[in-house]
Amino acid sequence: MSLHDDAVSVLKSYGRSGADAQQSQLRLAYLDHLAGHPDAMWKACGAGHLTASALVVDPERGRVLLTLHKKLGMWLQMGGHCEPEDTTLAGAALREATEESGISGLTLLPGGPVRLDRHPIPAPCHWHLDVQYAAVASAGAVERISDESLDLRWFPYDQVADTADASVVRLLESTRERLEQGA
Secondary structure, three states, X not given: OOXXXXXXXXXXXXXXXXXXXXXXXXXXXXXXXXXXXXXXXXXXXXXXXXXXXXXXEEOOOOEEEEEEEOOOOOEEOEEEEOOOOOOOHHHHHHHHHHHHHOOOOOEEOOOOOOEEEEEXXXXXXXXXXXXXXXXXXXXXXXXXXXXXXXXXXXEEHHHHHHHOOHHHHHHHHHHHHHHHHOO
């Protein structure tokens, strides 16, 4: 199965049990984009491309690890473009989270993606269609800044809204709901 096929499969099953209307509309938009663009998984797709990200959480301490993005100057979850060696969206999200956090042994929360987030990006491309996961750090995990970040920092859940944009806040809210459900 190709990465493109995996993305279609993941998105077909995303949000079947109670996703809100906006997430359902995004899911359909992502599927339409994949159907119309065989290159939708790659940065070279000028109409927009899928990306994979993961919010790194430490639920025992009630905190998240955010990166101060080098190009955007914003506190965000770990994530980015799919690479040719990626075979699944989940694998791409885990790879990005591991590379950007420097933490080995991260595990994705079960149940697939936590959220979808589409946001405009500067030309020559137009959109990032981000498939967002959550990754749990083991107790005592130590982060290490990568060359893609200006800084890495753990934030208590209640400080994220003061630090990051609304998309990260929504991702955290959905992650916490998933954690509470135990899935």
